[in-house]
Amino acid sequence: MVMAEESESVPKKRWSCNAKEEALLVQCAELVLPYLTQSELANVSSTCKSLLKLSRAITLRRASDASRAFETLPVPFLNTIDAHPYAHFLYTRSLLLPSPLPLLPRQPWGSSVISPSSPTHLRAESVGFVDASGRAASGCDCEACAGPTCPCAGLDGMDDVGRECGPGCRCGPECGNRFTRNGLAVKVRIVRDEKKGWGLKADQFIAKGEFLFEYSGELLTTKEAQKRHQHYDELASRGGFSSALLVVREHLPSGKACLRLNIDATRIGNVARFVNHSCDGGNLSTKLVRSSGALFPRLCFFASKDIQVDEELTFSYGEIRKRPNGLPCFCNSPSCFGTLPSENT
Numbered sequence: 001m002v003m004a005e006e007s008e009s010v011p012k013k014r015w016s017c018n019a020k021e022e023a024l025l026v027q028c029a030e031l032v033l034p035y036l037t038q039s040e041l042a043n044v045s046s047t048c049k050s051l052l053k054l055s056r057a058i059t060l061r062r063a064s065d066a067s068r069a070f071e072t073l074p075v076p077f078l079n080t081i082d083a084h085p086y087a088h089f090l091y092t093r094s095l096l097l098p099s100p101l102p103l104l105p106r107q108p109w110g111s112s113v114i115s116p117s118s119p120t121h122l123r124a125e126s127v128g129f130v131d132a133s134g135r136a137a138s139g140c141d142c143e144a145c146a147g148p149t150c151p152c153a154g155l156d157g158m159d160d161v162g163r164e165c166g167p168g169c170r171c172g173p174e175c176g177n178r179f180t181r182n183g184l185a186v187k188v189r190i191v192r193d194e195k196k197g198w199g200l201k202a203d204q205f206i207a208k209g210e211f212l213f214e215y216s217g218e219l220l221t222t223k224e225a226q227k228r229h230q231h232y233d234e235l236a237s238r239g240g241f242s243s244a245l246l247v248v249r250e251h252l253p254s255g256k257a258c259l260r261l262n263i264d265a266t267r268i269g270n271v272a273r274f275v276n277h278s279c280d281g282g283n284l285s286t287k288l289v290r291s292s293g294a295l296f297p298r299l300c301f302f303a304s305k306d307i308q309v310d311e312e313l314t315f316s317y318g319e320i321r322k323r324p325n326g327l328p329c330f331c332n333s334p335s336c337f338g339t340l341p342s343e344n345t
């Protein structure tokens with residue numbers, strides 16, 4: 001294999017190789033390229049025609065399913081605005097404990113030969129309540145969890161907190177009282193907007209009250225969330241950067257304390273990371289759902305009204321606090337405050 005210099009005004013390095021070498025190169029590249037980020041892929045593909053062809057095929061597959069086949073429904077990207085074919089992030093269907101930046105794992109995406117595996121750091125759910133003998137200490141003993149007789153039933157109504165069967169229950173994954181636990185439940189696509197970046201649109205009719213998805217990502221300590229908030233604010237002020245760090249508070253029964261969940265889907269997350277803000281509350285509502293036996297509740301999204309095909313899915317990011325350097329809001333609702341809500345960390 002030899003490197004050939006081109007005699008253009010700005011010389012470019014290109015590989016030139018014989019047919020046998022090229023076949024070997026493509027074979028190796030098939031195993032490596034799916035692990036690369038968008039810019040790494042672009043750099044590599046500019047070095048030779050075969051890699052360019054392969055990288056184009058990977059890009060097409062990536063744009064056809066943001067979920068990397070972790071969801072049962074594919075989630076395509078659609079961009080008629082600019083040249084970004086997809087957004088690059090690692091996919092997880094559940095909450096994960098964070099890994100420090102340099103240890104962020106790579107996850108193949110867009111390969112025709114390698115199936116992606118979930119990021120390997122600890123699932124937040126793998127920590128649960130146990131009794132002195134090590135048995136799960138909460139949950140139900142139902143064989144079939146039918147209706148309100150199951151002690152874990154409690155997802156109906158407008159309460160901010162719901163309950164479901166979980167790892168502490170005798171029933172299995174097929175139990176009908178675990179319907180927020182099977183990942184994305186409706187067809188959606190990710191659409192590029194000139195002002196808001198990527199956003200999520202319904203690809204089917206969704207009835208009021210229907211469950212859509214949970215908000216997955218890295219579960220951070222408040223200290224780490226504050227550090228990342230500051231870092232993300234700096235990046236956003238330079239433009240072209242969207243963070244997806246959500247802070248949720250659950251008021252505990254005493255009324256005197258609250259549980260604060262910091263979920264960062266910026267680097268690792270699921271489709272929920274694409275839901276944009278609307279000052280009028282949008283068409284989604286959130287509920288913290290506790291699965292019996294799991295230590296942390298999960299933030300789940302439900303339709304707060306009937307949603308038609310092609311409607312953008314939005315919700316309110318929280319209370320608006322006027323900040324001189326707040327990011328501009330383009331929700332376009334009659335009640336728009338002009339500024340995006342920002343967490344006072």
Ligand SMILES: C[S@@+](CC[C@H](N)C(=O)[O-])C[C@H]1O[C@@H](n2cnc3c(N)ncnc32)[C@H](O)[C@@H]1O
Nearest residue numbers: 196197198242243244273274276277329330331
């Ligand atoms: C959770 S992400 C949503 C997905 C994001 N639009 C993207 O391209 O990845 C939150 C970020 O989206 C953008 N965003 C969300 N709602 C917006 C709105 N109403 N107006 C302007 N930007 C918005 C802001 O950059 C915000 O920090």
